[in-house]
Amino acid sequence: MLLLWLRVLRRRFQHVPRRVPCRHSSRGAKASRAGWEERNKNSVKWKQLEHKGPYFAPAYEPLPDGVRFFYDGKPVKLSLAAEEVATLYGKMLHLECTTKEVFRRNFFSDWRKEMTAEERKVITHLDKCDFMEIHRYFMERTEARRTLPREQKQKLKEEAEELQQEFGYCILDGHREKIGNFKTEPPGLFRGRGDHPKMGMLKRRIMPEDVVINCSRDSKVPEPPSGHQWKEVRSDNTVTWLAAWTENIQNSFKYIILNPSSKLKGEKDWQKYEVARRLKGIVDKIRAQYQADWKSPEMKKRQLAVALYFIDKLSLRTGNEKEEGETADTVGCCSLRVEHVLLHEKADGQEYVVELDFLGKDSIRYNNRVTVEKHVFQNLQHFMEDKDPRDNLFDALTTASLNRHLQDLMEGLTAKVFRTYNASITLQEQLRVLTRAEDSITSKVLAYNRANRAVAVLCNHQRAIPKTFEKSMQKLQQKIEAKKAQVAEARVELEKVKADLRTLGDSKSKSLLQKERQLMKLEERLAQLHMQAADKEANKQVALGTAKLNYLDPRISIAWCKKFQVPIEKIYSKTQRERFAWAFNLADEDFEF
DNA sequence: AATCTAACTTAGTAGGCATACA
DNA sequence: TGTATGCCTACTAAGTTAGATT
Numbered sequence: 001m002l003l004l005w006l007r008v009l010r011r012r013f014q015h016v017p018r019r020v021p022c023r024h025s026s027r028g029a030k031a032s033r034a035g036w037e038e039r040n041k042n043s044v045k046w047k048q049l050e051h052k053g054p055y056f057a058p059a060y061e062p063l064p065d066g067v068r069f070f071y072d073g074k075p076v077k078l079s080l081a082a083e084e085v086a087t088l089y090g091k092m093l094h095l096e097c098t099t100k101e102v103f104r105r106n107f108f109s110d111w112r113k114e115m116t117a118e119e120r121k122v123i124t125h126l127d128k129c130d131f132m133e134i135h136r137y138f139m140e141r142t143e144a145r146r147t148l149p150r151e152q153k154q155k156l157k158e159e160a161e162e163l164q165q166e167f168g169y170c171i172l173d174g175h176r177e178k179i180g181n182f183k184t185e186p187p188g189l190f191r192g193r194g195d196h197p198k199m200g201m202l203k204r205r206i207m208p209e210d211v212v213i214n215c216s217r218d219s220k221v222p223e224p225p226s227g228h229q230w231k232e233v234r235s236d237n238t239v240t241w242l243a244a245w246t247e248n249i250q251n252s253f254k255y256i257i258l259n260p261s262s263k264l265k266g267e268k269d270w271q272k273y274e275v276a277r278r279l280k281g282i283v284d285k286i287r288a289q290y291q292a293d294w295k296s297p298e299m300k301k302r303q304l305a306v307a308l309y310f311i312d313k314l315s316l317r318t319g320n321e322k323e324e325g326e327t328a329d330t331v332g333c334c335s336l337r338v339e340h341v342l343l344h345e346k347a348d349g350q351e352y353v354v355e356l357d358f359l360g361k362d363s364i365r366y367n368n369r370v371t372v373e374k375h376v377f378q379n380l381q382h383f384m385e386d387k388d389p390r391d392n393l394f395d396a397l398t399t400a401s402l403n404r405h406l407q408d409l410m411e412g413l414t415a416k417v418f419r420t421y422n423a424s425i426t427l428q429e430q431l432r433v434l435t436r437a438e439d440s441i442t443s444k445v446l447a448y449n450r451a452n453r454a455v456a457v458l459c460n461h462q463r464a465i466p467k468t469f470e471k472s473m474q475k476l477q478q479k480i481e482a483k484k485a486q487v488a489e490a491r492v493e494l495e496k497v498k499a500d501l502r503t504l505g506d507s508k509s510k511s512l513l514q515k516e517r518q519l520m521k522l523e524e525r526l527a528q529l530h531m532q533a534a535d536k537e538a539n540k541q542v543a544l545g546t547a548k549l550n551y552l553d554p555r556i557s558i559a560w561c562k563k564f565q566v567p568i569e570k571i572y573s574k575t576q577r578e579r580f581a582w583a584f585n586l587a588d589e590d591f592e593f
Numbered sequence: 594a595a596t597c598t599a600a601c602t603t604a605g606t607a608g609g610c611a612t613a614c615a
Numbered sequence: 616t617g618t619a620t621g622c623c624t625a626c627t628a629a630g631t632t633a634g635a636t637t
Contacts, residue, residue, distance in 0.1 A: 142608095146609090180625095181625080181626075181627085183625095183626095185626080185627070190628090191627090191628080192628075192629090193604090193605075193606095193628065193629075196628095239599085239600065239601090240600080240601080241600075241601090244599090244600095249628095250628095250629095252598080252599085253598090253599065253600075254627085255599095255600075255601085257600095257601085268601090268602090272602090317603095317630070317631080318630090318631065318632090319630095319631095320630075320631065320632090322630095327629080328629090330629085330630090332630085332631095360630095361603080361604065361605095361628095361629060361630055362603095362604055362605060362628075362629065362630085363629095364604085364605085398595090399631080399632085400594095400595085400632090400633090403631090403632070403633085414631075414632065414633095415631080415632090416602085416603090416630095416631060416632085419603095461604080461605090462605085463605065463606080464605080464606075466621085468619090468620070468621080471620095472620075472621080543604085543605070545604095545605090545623090546603070546604060546605080549603085549604095550602075550603055550604085551603090573622080573623065573624090574623090575623080575624070576623095
């Protein structure tokens with residue numbers, strides 16, 4: 001107990017890098033020194049790093065006098081601290097999370113901590129709190145900003161740009177690089193995903209005193225805001241972050257990091273895909289091995305073989321253990337429980353069907369039925385025998401042991417590489433199947449999106465159905481109906497011209513040709529609309545962006561664009577092109593993943 | 594060997610913004 | 616010229632991995 005407490009204390013008040021010792025610290029044993037220096041040399045991320053430190057969220061601005069908080073029907077003037085937290089809740093009143101019991105309980109408990117003793121005595125039930133005026137005030141403010149005259153908006157934009165120029169860049173090894181997030185996160189109420197036990201807790205304001213600055217020794221050290229000081233200034237060139245602080249919800253670090261367009265990030269991205277390409281070279285061997293291991297007499301080996309099969313075939317995440325009660329209950333491959341698996345000897349006319357149904361990352365549901373080999377099926381039956389629904393399916397397996405095994409198979413191989421590999425190889429293959437050189441650019445882009453979608457489905461990248469989906473779908477249907485009518489009309493006209501032609505001779509043959517061409521065009525357009533509608537429906541719940549940004553080797557897409565003369569702008573937005581800048585010189589039209 | 598956790602990648606969403614449309 | 620629409624980006628939560636510690 002005491003030990004635990006000490007650990008918590010240390011976690012709270014120190015910020016000691018544990019992975020790589022500070023490069024200036026003296027080393028003990030001489031024998032380990034060479035190894036350390038070797039490792040350290042590889043892990044040096046920069047020689048020079050200079051920046052202005054984070055930009056802090058604006059101080060709290062008290063509510064104007066006309067905006068009141070009511071308790072039990074009576075207006076109550078809150079202390080500044082209590083008022084600030086009340087506004088955080090009031091702003092969110094229109095969101096569903098404020099109706100959730102856990103959210104309300106956590107919020108109220110944390111809010112009471114900010115109250116004066118006096119307030120705490122009076123405000124004892126959230127049900128009796130009325131934030132309506134606060135809510136209205138913030139909604140009106142948002143609305144006012146939205147309807148600001150053009151030149152005012154322009155001015156705000158310029159101010160934002162100025163801020164970006166001042167705080168949004170750093171110097172890294174002589175190059176001016178964009179920072180990803182140069183602002184500290186403002187205080188707010190924690191919005192976990194899914195059934196998060198901590199939703200509604202107060203995420204406290206970050207002060208300069210919380211922030212560790214990382215920059216090179218000889219650089220201009222950023223100035224803390226006046227009257228304040230940094231928690232620490234250090235110079236650790238084995239890490240890539242510029243500043244860091246501990247957040248109070250999970251007690252973990254938050255970092256100020258570089259933008260994906262930076263050289264450092266780009267190189268890392270390139271490396272990631274190179275590892276995945278190396279996997280391509282030995283994946284057959286790995287598959288053969290895990291298939292053989294399904295028959296191993298060792299339970300451990302069989303569990304590993306079946307888990308790896310899932311990771312490979314279904315592109316599941318590895319699935320680390322999580323501390324119960326600290327986060328939403330979600331799982332990945334290694335943390336699957338018996339309750340997440342259903343075995344069907346026969347289903348949908350197939351033998352050996354496995355049904356997986358669980359909440360994965362971000363509490364997104366994974367629900368899939370898949371036919372497996374008999375050995376896999378029998379192994380699963382065995383793994384589930386005499387277990388409770390809440391027991392782990394792979395009880396003899398951890399992510400660490402899995403990754404250790406993979407590391408032995410190939411340097412740099414970890415479980416997530418399979419996701420990258422399968423995603424990229426699927427894109428390449430689908431592009432090959434779906435692209436027709438003679439198609440229009442529009443059709444080719446459609447084909448690309450379909451290939452992208454195949455990957456997104458594989459990786460289970462979902463999104464909420466867009467709020468306007470039904471409406472815009474209806475609109476598209478109307479367009480289709482209108483086009484159908486046009487086609488019908490064109491047909492009638494064509495028939496009429498044909499009839500005229502028979503009675504009046506060939507004097508109108510030119511008009512016949514014209515009508516035929518017109519009909520064809522309309523039919524083509526109708527077919528296109530049908531395709532668009534089918535695509536829209538298929539995309540309803542599928543998020544394409546995640547795969548595009550994180551799993552698909554950009555060289556595949558760039559090569560495809562070059563080969564089929566599709567402008568890259570049709571595939572990548574401006575920021576995406578900046579992010580993938582590293583790939584443009586590395587991919588000619590016959591690049592193969 | 595198990596556990597912890599720093600540092601990094603991967604993830605969905607809200608809302609801003611540009612563009613199409615009336 | 617204002618409004619609806621759909622795309623894009625900022626934001627930040629939630630994963631993975633591996634070195635250090637116990």
